[in-house]
Amino acid sequence: MAESIDPVTTALTGKLPFYLLLAAALTFPIALAVLRLYARAVRRSMRSQAHGVATAPRAPDAPAIDSGPTDSRAAVLRDLSAPPANPAADALLARLLAGPWRAALVYAVAGLGYGVVMATSSLLADGLEILPVRFLFLVWIFTWPLVLTIGIVAATTRRAKGMVTGAYFLVLMAIGGFAMSRSPDLTWSQVFLSWALYDLPPTLLLLTFLSRRVRAVGPLILTFMLLALIGSDVLVSVVGVRERYLREVIVATSRFGLGGTGTFIAMLVLGFLLFTVVGWAALSWIGRRYQAKKISDESVTVDAVWMLFTLVHSVNLVFGRPLWMFGGLAALAAYTVIARLGSRWLSAATSRSQATPTMLLLRSFSIGSDSERLFDIVGRYWRRIGSIQMIAGVDLVSRTVEPHEFLDFVSGRLSRRFIDGEESLDQRMRERDTAPDRDGRFRVNEFFCYDDTWKTVLSRLVHDSDVVMMDLRGFSRDNAGCIFELHELAQFVPLERVVFVIDRRTDETLLAEKLGDHLAGVFRLDSMTGGRIRQLLRAVAVAAA
Numbered sequence: 001m002a003e004s005i006d007p008v009t010t011a012l013t014g015k016l017p018f019y020l021l022l023a024a025a026l027t028f029p030i031a032l033a034v035l036r037l038y039a040r041a042v043r044r045s046m047r048s049q050a051h052g053v054a055t056a057p058r059a060p061d062a063p064a065i066d067s068g069p070t071d072s073r074a075a076v077l078r079d080l081s082a083p084p085a086n087p088a089a090d091a092l093l094a095r096l097l098a099g100p101w102r103a104a105l106v107y108a109v110a111g112l113g114y115g116v117v118m119a120t121s122s123l124l125a126d127g128l129e130i131l132p133v134r135f136l137f138l139v140w141i142f143t144w145p146l147v148l149t150i151g152i153v154a155a156t157t158r159r160a161k162g163m164v165t166g167a168y169f170l171v172l173m174a175i176g177g178f179a180m181s182r183s184p185d186l187t188w189s190q191v192f193l194s195w196a197l198y199d200l201p202p203t204l205l206l207l208t209f210l211s212r213r214v215r216a217v218g219p220l221i222l223t224f225m226l227l228a229l230i231g232s233d234v235l236v237s238v239v240g241v242r243e244r245y246l247r248e249v250i251v252a253t254s255r256f257g258l259g260g261t262g263t264f265i266a267m268l269v270l271g272f273l274l275f276t277v278v279g280w281a282a283l284s285w286i287g288r289r290y291q292a293k294k295i296s297d298e299s300v301t302v303d304a305v306w307m308l309f310t311l312v313h314s315v316n317l318v319f320g321r322p323l324w325m326f327g328g329l330a331a332l333a334a335y336t337v338i339a340r341l342g343s344r345w346l347s348a349a350t351s352r353s354q355a356t357p358t359m360l361l362l363r364s365f366s367i368g369s370d371s372e373r374l375f376d377i378v379g380r381y382w383r384r385i386g387s388i389q390m391i392a393g394v395d396l397v398s399r400t401v402e403p404h405e406f407l408d409f410v411s412g413r414l415s416r417r418f419i420d421g422e423e424s425l426d427q428r429m430r431e432r433d434t435a436p437d438r439d440g441r442f443r444v445n446e447f448f449c450y451d452d453t454w455k456t457v458l459s460r461l462v463h464d465s466d467v468v469m470m471d472l473r474g475f476s477r478d479n480a481g482c483i484f485e486l487h488e489l490a491q492f493v494p495l496e497r498v499v500f501v502i503d504r505r506t507d508e509t510l511l512a513e514k515l516g517d518h519l520a521g522v523f524r525l526d527s528m529t530g531g532r533i534r535q536l537l538r539a540v541a542v543a544a545a
Helices: 007-046 087-125 132-142 145-153 158-182 188-210 218-241 243-254 260-291 297-317 322-352 369-382 394-400 403-410 422-430 454-463 480-492 508-515 530-544
Strands: 076-079 359-363 388-391 444-449 467-471 498-502 519-524
Touching: 007 188, 007 218, 007 297, 007 394, 007 403, 007 444, 076 508, 087 132, 087 145, 087 297, 087 322, 087 369, 087 530, 132 158, 132 188, 145 158, 145 188, 145 297, 158 188, 188 218, 188 297, 218 260, 218 297, 243 260, 260 297, 260 403, 297 322, 359 369, 369 394, 369 467, 369 530, 388 454, 422 454, 444 454, 454 480, 467 480, 467 530, 480 508, 498 508, 498 530, 508 519, 519 530
Parallel strands: 076 519, 359 388, 359 467, 388 444, 467 498, 498 519
Antiparallel strands: none
16 A cells, blocks of 8 residues: 655645745746836826926936036045045944954854754754764755855955855865765765755745845745745645535535636635735734834845745755754754844944944936945945935835835835925934844935925935935936035035045036035046945045044
């Protein structure tokens, strides 16, 4: 007689991976579509008046007129590539450079904790002896998610990410080479095949929501889709437990002319719809935790990476006995505990640093991907020492949308985020989040503005920021919004606190003209190499100090 199949094992090793694959496949297109709808809603509101009067379509950052006085004398533009020595700026730069890698160290320790527990569980589940080399090899195999985590947290350039990935495989080869010296039957193909079997499938799955185009909402949508898809199977499983349930369902669906196939599909759809309530509850819970500062946008993404790998790694544990699923959960718990303890250390280190400067980030909304990449890099460093303020725009939607903002949009309440006058601006300024999250990382404070309120908001932000970085790459007379911002900066801010980022496309003559009789610091950023980024951070540190 054939051996009966354990339904729990079937669910964990067959159904769960299937629904995970399906949810991952659906996440990218759905996230991309949702972000486009979100950007469209933001753009529509930005082009309208505070009291509902629409304006004619125009460039996103161009006001109706080029307001502000024009000084007949042009400013002197000073190159900030090599600013003079400044002890306070050097100390701030050291904090900027160390912050992301200090966080990466925390995740490295947490990742090793995950690897140790998962390797132990894997060996015990397979009934194998825990030998030192075998154990070390498996620990390193299971810590692969750390490479992806460092790419999210600390590595800002392709070269840095390549070095981290190369270092991982060098260690893997060293362990494999030592193992082959002890076991002649082991081959290099077996070494890399082990990595491919354990780590390649979840790595490919992560491309669905770790893409920079959808990362802001990818983990949320993946969570929602996975729960809803599991719900479609739950209803079918519950109905199929007893013949009486199945007969009642068939009788009910036959009234609508549904046959056996139609009934099955109807149950799948109904289960999916019912569990969307569970999915929405999960997203609302994440949103509440985010607003309560118990999690950060970065921790949501990083935790999603480790949870996904836990699901995939746990599948291999339950082929023997379903209870070994708890080995994977124990590994995730070890990672979580160590990461939370490390976050406390990061938060304490941030609290001991009295200086938490606030940056105002200005840019032309028409720069596109160049603006996104600069925001990614500067934000990764700056948000370890202070918050960023900016006027919301559609150009950085995929980078800056927060969980509660996303939920407001989906539920049709995004309009309450927009500033419609002095009263709402005062309230929004009071609500600014300038304290670090639990992991020591600061947030981006976005100000959603109507067409007739953004200038007022800009004036307030200019006064209440410690340093200003303005991305003027590609700046020309077409960027009327930027011209207004230049007048505001020249009139109300000591330009020693401002770093103007330019490139070969920038109309420097126009820039000097609009700044008037001042000395202004410009940083030429024609390429985003590690050396140039470091020089830019030093220029920003000098301005902030």
